[in-house]
Amino acid sequence: MPGDPEHPFAFSPRQVTIKSGQTARWVNNENVFHTVTSTDSLDRLRPNGRFNKSLSRRGQTFDYTFRQAGTYHYYCQPHAPFMVGTVRVE
Amino acid sequence: MRLSRITAAAFTAFVLAGLLASAKAQTAAGPTTTAGHIQSLFGLFTDNPFTGGQVAPRQYRWVNENVLMFVQFDRPRVAEARALRYIGMSVKGTFCAEAQPRGATGGFTHYHRLNSPTYGAGHGGPPGWNQGYWLLWVAVDEFDTPSGRVVPGVDYAFSPTPGPTCGSNVSRPDFQGPGQHRLTRAEIRRLAALFNDNPLRGRQTAPRHYRWVTGDVLIWLQFDKADPAKASALRHLGIAKRGVFCREDQGHADFAYFQRLKATSYAKGRGGKRGEAGFWHLAVSLDASKPGVDRSFLRTVPPSCSKR
Numbered sequence: 508m509p510g511d512p513e514h515p516f517a518f519s520p521r522q523v524t525i526k527s528g529q530t531a532r533w534v535n536n537e538n539v540f541h542t543v544t545s546t547d548s549l550d551r552l553r554p555n556g557r558f559n560k561s562l563s564r565r566g567q568t569f570d571y572t573f574r575q576a577g578t579y580h581y582y583c584q585p586h587a588p589f590m591v592g593t594v595r596v597e
Numbered sequence: 598m599r600l601s602r603i604t605a606a607a608f609t610a611f612v613l614a615g616l617l618a619s620a621k622a623q624t625a626a627g628p629t630t631t632a633g634h635i636q637s638l639f640g641l642f643t644d645n646p647f648t649g650g651q652v653a654p655r656q657y658r659w660v661n662e663n664v665l666m667f668v669q670f671d672r673p674r675v676a677e678a679r680a681l682r683y684i685g686m687s688v689k690g691t692f693c694a695e696a697q698p699r700g701a702t703g704g705f706t707h708y709h710r711l712n713s714p715t716y717g718a719g720h721g722g723p724p725g726w727n728q729g730y731w732l733l734w735v736a737v738d739e740f741d742t743p744s745g746r747v748v749p750g751v752d753y754a755f756s757p758t759p760g761p762t763c764g765s766n767v768s769r770p771d772f773q774g775p776g777q778h779r780l781t782r783a784e785i786r787r788l789a790a791l792f793n794d795n796p797l798r799g800r801q802t803a804p805r806h807y808r809w810v811t812g813d814v815l816i817w818l819q820f821d822k823a824d825p826a827k828a829s830a831l832r833h834l835g836i837a838k839r840g841v842f843c844r845e846d847q848g849h850a851d852f853a854y855f856q857r858l859k860a861t862s863y864a865k866g867r868g869g870k871r872g873e874a875g876f877w878h879l880a881v882s883l884d885a886s887k888p889g890v891d892r893s894f895l896r897t898v899p900p901s902c903s904k905r
Contacts, residue, residue, distance in 0.1 A: 515717045540721025540758060552743045553754070561759055563723050584757045585707065585720035588743035 516541065516583065518592035527596050530572040535562035542584045543569050549580050552587045632679075634810075637791055638668050639675045646687065646730065646774045649712040651719050655683070658788075660831050661779045663689045663770075663885035669734070681737055681810045683752070684834060686881055687730040688888045689770040692722045693763035698731050699889045701760065704751045705731040708758045711772055721758035727768045733889055735881060737814050737836055749814050749838050750849045750879060751890055780831055789825035792818050796837070796876060797856065801863040805833075813839045815876070831883055833894065837876040842869040843902035852877040854895040868897040 516539065525531060533543045545557035557579070560569040573579060573596040583590035642656035646665055655669035665687045670678035690696055690708065698705045710729040713719030722729060734755040736747045744754045780788075792806035796815055804823035807815045815837045820828035840846045842855050857875035860866030869875055880894035 515715060539718045542757075542759065551745055553745060559759070561721070561761060563721055563761065584759075586717060587756070 516586050516590050518581075518583075518590060521591070522593045522595065524595040524597060525573065527576050528572070528574060529596075530570050531594055533560075533562065533569045535565055535567045538565045540564075541586065541590070543571075543581055544584050545579060545581050547580065549582070549591050549593070552582050552591070554584075634808075635670065635678050635681070636675060638681070639678075641788060641791060642666075642668050644776050646776070647709075647711060647713070647716075647719070648775055649714050649719075651713045651716040653709075653716055655685075657687070658784075659774070659777050659780070660686075660883050661885065662774075662777050664883050664888065665730070665774075666831075666834055666883065671740075681816075682740065683734045683736055683755075684816050684836065685732060685734040686834070686883060686888060687732045688885055689772070689774065690727075690729065690731040691763075691767055691770055692726040692729060692758075692760060693724060693767045694760035695763055695765075695767045697760040698733075702753070704733045704753060704889055706734070706753060706758070707732045707756045708760065711774070720756070724761035725763050725766075725768060727770045728772045729770070731888075733881065735836055735879065737816060738811050748848070749836060751851055782829065785820060785825050785828050785831070788818060788831075789820070789828075792816070796858075797863070797866065798859045799861050799866070801856075801860050801866050803856070803863055807837065817878075819880075833880045833882055833891065835878055835880040835894075837878045840875065840877045841902070842871065842873045842875060842897075842899050844899045845902055847877060847899055849879075850892060851879045851890050853892045853897070854878040854880065855897045855899060867895060868899075871900045872902050 535541055540563045542561050544554050544559045546552050547555045558571050576596050579594045581592050639656055642658045644657045644659050646657055654673040655667045657665045657667045659665050667685050669683040671680045671682050672678045692708045708721055708729055708731055710719045710722050734752045736749050736752050739748045789806050792808040794807045794809050796807055797803060805817045805819035807817045809815050817835050817837055818831060819833040821830045821832055822828040855868055855875055855877055857866045857869035857873050880891045882888055882891040
């Protein structure tokens, strides 16, 4: 997300809603190191062990299948606290 | 029976808490960071080990050809900074799990590339990247962060960039850092002049140089010689926090060494009697061949203070 020097990177869309059993895919669209790290809360960004994947270059992807309904938060570890996202599973 | 156990446990906790409070009260709180002190530290940490236009939110000083130390305040600009948050070190390295100093749990949580147009784009890198630095942060205060409450000691959760697995073919860093150099004798004297607090009483003269940064914590430097006029290298940096010589007060095992507040000589001040007041020390080795927390530094094993 160029143009915002304070928050130069972001997950887009920041929130997404999918069905139970569907797979979400994260794609790194720049040559910047990011992680997709699950956390229990966006107020306290700590890995909860559900998933934690590094995407170090443009084009790398990470797939995760959500099998249970719920709200799943995640963030980029080196770009916390501004680079965060949520998957809602119905 | 159950009630008596609870009562005994409560009594022990009460006694221990009293012991800790009493002993800590003997070590007068140090002065907190002042605006003048912040400016002084900024003035000593003026190196920029990066290229490409990126500006790190901390201030660096080269220690030798491979290692830097740094200070990090609550705000990146000197005019806005009000408190020191971290000290730490950077060591040249390669972005591989196999090359992460002391491994994945050794405190070097973050890799940063030498060259980047912006600081945020310089985190991590492609697997095997060998032009950058591994960083370790030591908090000097207690404060909140997005990942939770931080207390004095190594921040093992600071901005992690997990090192990728590279296999057996890990290249060594082979770049010249901007301005890299060994500390000169003049620089050593200037550093020692700023670290001029002596928290120890009696006739103790420590072979290191302290500076109060909060009411409970000092930062310190230890050169290869106790006399900075004769020193030619910086070996360790670290923090010391007020405490008592009890296992229950040690906190993290990184605080491996205790020096009592009062002693007739420095040599007699190492360790102490059960519950005695003094300072817990955390040491960080700046040796590029074995960088990071040095738990063997003057190690003292504390007694339990909950035994009666």
